[in-house]
Structures are given as structure tokens and as C-alpha cells.
Amino acid sequence: MGSTTAFDRRIQAGPANVPLAVRDGDDSWAELAERAAGWEADRVLLVTDGAAPAEYLTRVRSVAAATAPCTALDLRSAPAPGRPPADPRAPAGRTVVVAVGGEQACAVAADLRLPTTLAAAVGPALALRRPPPDARALPARTAPALVWVRSDLLADRPAPETRAGLIGVIRHVLAVCPARYEALAGALDPEARYSASTVAAFLAVCADARAALVCFDPYETGPALALAYGRRLAAPVRSAAGHPLPPGDAEALGLLLAARIAVRLGLLDAAGAWAHRELVARNGSATGLPGGTDTEVLADAVAAALADAVAAALADGSGLLLLAGLGRPYCAGGRLLTPVGAPLLRAAAESLGPVAVPHCRRPVRALVTG
Template identity: 30%
Template sequence: MSEREIRFGGVRYGFSVGHGPTSLSALTRKLGGLDADRFVIVADAGLSEEQIDEIARCAGEVAPTTVLPVLADEKAKSLDVVNSLAERLIPTGVTRRSVIIALGGGLVGNMAGLLSALVFRGLRLVHIPTTLLAMSDSVLSLKQAVNSSVGKNHLGTFHAPVFVWNHLDFLRTLPADETRSALCEMIKNVLGIVPDRYADVAARLRADAQYTPEDIAWFIDLCVDAKSAVMRDDLHERGDALVLEYGHTIGHAAELLTGGELRHGYAIGLGMLAAARIARELGLLTAEEEAAHRELLVLNGAPTVLPAGVTLEGVLRTISLDNKRGYVKGTAGTRDLILLEGLGKPHRPGGAQITQVPEAVVRLGIESITAEVA
């Protein structure tokens, strides 16, 4: 069992990583320290009954516990579903002393997180992530958001958990594609924040995604280090921490256009490849630095071309509604992107981490990840 403190600005919360029966016993003790009158577990309906029951037993030893299953589907990540959860939650007898436990991947974590931020203007939140992507990325943020009908993560706020409990046993049945997808976000951290870890990561990555618990704990620790480095004084992710959105503008568009069928991490990997090509076209990255993006993704076994049916025009149309618009004054004929001017060096024209890229260059970047060109 390893424990450390996450600090983003004035916000601090515990972050534990463990596995085996001792991890669950320690979780019960940790929940007992919250002095909660009730726990409500918002659980991914796709988890096994045994997995949900394990956590429900831990919470139930401390206080009355209710489980609210929710469909972990990109189409369900909406205010309508959050409202339906509230309609199921409030009659359970929750009070301001109650605690919401998010049990699932990043999607469920976001819905439960936004729910906890809104009910009674803020209930306490505990994250128990069940996917590597959530353990290494989404719970290392205060952002809680759902989609609007026209784009990803348009509706949300900031709400910190009281602690995060990473129980690695949940990853035993995780599909290999889910592991590879998660590690794409870790690769983003290496390329954008900690390029000094490049060689170590390249040596550890396996296309078959067969890792030991020690490997997984190492990957998670790297992500904690990287995200803490840029969020320590930027908890709302508007300054230095904007680099965490590297690859997300084009990646989110591709993810949305597939209705979530393209895994989030895979989408971000593709978005980074496009961003690297754009940066090279603008003279910001060398050919070797662009190639470094592809090398790590290939070592990880991640896709390097967009799925069939995702068109260049569709991506361009969708990124015009990206939620990062407005950090700088808009310029006609351009798209706002986060780019690198070297590994670990975000491009900061005018001091902001937003580059206004001519649409013709954005097209070249997107074309570089289409099957016809790649």
C-alpha cells in the first residue's frame, strides 16, 4: 500500500494505491474516518456484482449504504442522467454529512463528481476508480463535467474529492485496449511535461499490455508527478496546466464523432499525432520530435489512424465548438490548439499556451492521421 498527498493550489487530498485484502480493510478504516451518516455509491453498471459488493461491504460496515448503478456510456454523460441520479439519491435520506462514492472509470467519476458538487451545493466525494485511465488521469483533477448535446465536457465545475482509493485488483479483468488507452494519457504527460522519463517509459511499454501490479503502480506514480508539477499552482488548469489538454482538441472531436466507440486515450493519442504534425509544419518541432510521438504510441500498441467514418470535415466542424475557446481572442480562419515547441516545452505565443493555427495547417495535421495518408 502506498499513500501520498495530492496538492493543487490550496486543495489537498489523499491518494492511495494498493491491492489485495489489506487494501479493502484499509479502505473501511479510511471511510470510517469521514464520520458520514450515509454513503451513496454511484457505480458503473458494467462492473461485476462481486466488485460492487466488495466496496458496498466496506462502506456498509461504517454507515448505511445505497448503490445507484449508472450506465457508463458517452451518450449517458449528460445533465439529464445527473438529474435522474439526483432524483434517485435524494430520497435515500442523504444529508450534508453524507458522502458520494464514485465507483467506476472516468466517465462515471465525472457524473458522480458533478452530482456531488450540485446536491445541496456540495456533498463530499470519494473516488474509487476501476480503470487505469481513471487512476492515472481523471481523478488527478478537480474537473467534474458532462457533455452538452453539441460537445464534450461543456457543462461542469470544479469539485475536489476528500480522497482517492486506487484498488489495483479492479484492473485484473481490464481489457488490454483499456490499458493501452490509459497509457496514451501517460504518454501525453511524458511528451508534454516530463520528457526526461521518455527512455524509461519506452523501455517499459508493451504492445500486449501485460503488466505487473508494480509496473502499473509505476505508471500511476509518473502521472501523479507530472500532473502535480503543472497543477501545483494552477488547480483550475488555466495556466501551466493547460498542457494537460495537449492532443485533446482534435482527440475529443474524434471521440465525439464515434459516439465514444473510439476510446478516450486512443483519441488523445491521435490528437497528439495531429498536433505534432501541425507543430512541425509551423517550424516548432523537428522531425525527430514528431517521430517521438509515434514511437511511444506504437510501443504502446495504440492506433495511429482515425477510425473509418471519421472525416476531416467532421473533425474541423467539431473542434470549432471545443471548450478551450476564449482563452485568447478569436481570429477568423484559425483554430485554437495547444502545441509544443519541443518535448516538454509548450508553445506560448503572447504568454498563453494557445496557438491560433490557420485552418489550412490544421487540415494538414488531421490528414496526417487519416488512413489514406498514413
């Protein structure tokens, strides 16, 4: 998927601008230190969640401490901050918040996000933090001032973690940029062994897909809902399994379940459903429910999840974003969220058992170009 190991992107999300810097190699620490020198911080708060390698976290803390006094907050033992310090008695001055780690850390309102997992790098690290409902203007830190990613670090992470993060890349390709389908299918390795340049290419695909959607939909309540395709179904899959699933498998099965639902509604053809299964299988992720899973429990869990409002997205309705084709979210009545009845949900959930998606022999190119 290309050979670039370092690149820069600027993702325009409404009035906010999110700079993304992807780097490779220890020489990049000098650049990060140079950028840190311009923070003009009176203090630095380092927010972590346990997902960063110890050596990497030590280097980041060293860079931060060279600019201002640095304290750490571990989200595993403390609540996530809004814009600390929240205590009005705290001394005046500028606090720079640096988030280092996985999805939990990269979801905070940080000035600098350094994702250390692929899932964080293609998801929350690049997303805006939604302002309070009564906010009249875009708060300064709904968007990070910089997202800094080391592609070589991500390439060296454990295979299960990388495989889980790639579900996010697959989601982007299926729902937003199907022209990258062939390249992604050819690059995926079920053993999750990737070079830094391949990881950088994955990051570029997701950054470009996000940039195409959030320019006029910064909080992902309209067309950019496609960036979360299948995610609403992951939690019900996870709870129905009855035991912990390998990382990313619930998200993978959420994609497959969304495809099954769309097929049963007559929106997506067999080729589109096969394309979902093909990418998931090439990634080495689950393509069916584990043995012993109660599909009736799964169907009930899905139905219950859909009864809830679309949290923090559209407060006036519920439903699923479904595809009418690769890269073509289904829209009816001006809505991208399709209500789905319990009988259909149950039938689609049951099909995730031993019954496989019928194999489609149409070439991949036909899936992409129609």
C-alpha cells in the first residue's frame, strides 16, 4: 500500500484543523523536542492509560519535562480530565495536556495526542471532542494541536493489538473509500506482520477518509457517521459471546452483522457482503460467532442497543448506518440511520453462526467499480 514511512496531513474538521505527523525512527525525537519547545507551557500534564510501552512513555516524559514541570495522570486509577486543572485554586498559567497511549487516553481533551496503538491512531486520536450542548463557539481544545504517530512503534506492537486496530482501517475502506479495497486486501496479513511503511500507508488511508467527511461534519453526526460503521453492533456481540473475545473480534463481527442486515433488507448484494468477509478473514479476525454463543441472546442484545438513542450523534432517533454498496451509506428520507426491527435483527444475528456468506466469484475490481 505504498512505501512512505513519514508524512504530514492537516484534517480540516469544521473550524478546527487537526495536524497529523507520522514519523519513523529515533531521529524523530529531536523534532518532537523542537516542537515541544514552542508550547510555552507553565506545566505539562501527561495523561496515560497503560497502553504505551514503558520506554516510549519515558522518552515522551523526558521531552515534556524539558519544557515545563511535568505530572502524570493514569486513567486506570483516575477519571479522565476535561481541561485540567479544574481546581480554581490552581496557580495561573498554561497547562499543556499530552495524551499518550491507546483509545482511552487519546479520547481526552489533549493539546498533543501520541497514540501508541493502531486503533487509537485511526480513531479517537484524530476525532474532535464534542463541545457542551450550550457552547456558542468551538472550544480551543475540541481538537488537538498535534497528533504525533510513530509508524515503526505501531509496526512492532503485538499481533492481536495490530489485528484489532486494522478493523478500523477495514471499516474506513468498506464504508468510505472502496477504491482502496484491492490494495488493502493485498496488504493484509493474518499474522499481522507489517513494516513501518505499510503501517504508515494504513494511517494515510484513514486520515484521507476522515478528511473527506469531517470537513463539513466535524462532530460526525451526518455523512461522517460512516467512520463508525458497524461499531454500534460490537458491544452486543461482545456481551452475547459470554466470554472475552480476542481483541477486535467483536468489532469485526459487528461489520459482518451490519452487512447481513443490509443484505436481508435488499440494500447490499452478495458481492458486498463477501467483500466484508474477505477483508475480515484476510486480517485473521473472526468471521463467525465462537462456539457456544447464544444467538438469541445476541439478537436481543442488538435489539436493546438499537432501542437507545444514537448516543451523542442524533438525539431524535435510532438505527444503524447500513451500506447500499461499498462506500455508499444507505440514505432514506434524508437519514443515514435505518430503523431495523427485532425479527430482522434476530435473523441476521443467527446467520453469524456456522452459516457462511455465500462465496461470490465476482472479481474484486467489480466490487470496487460496480
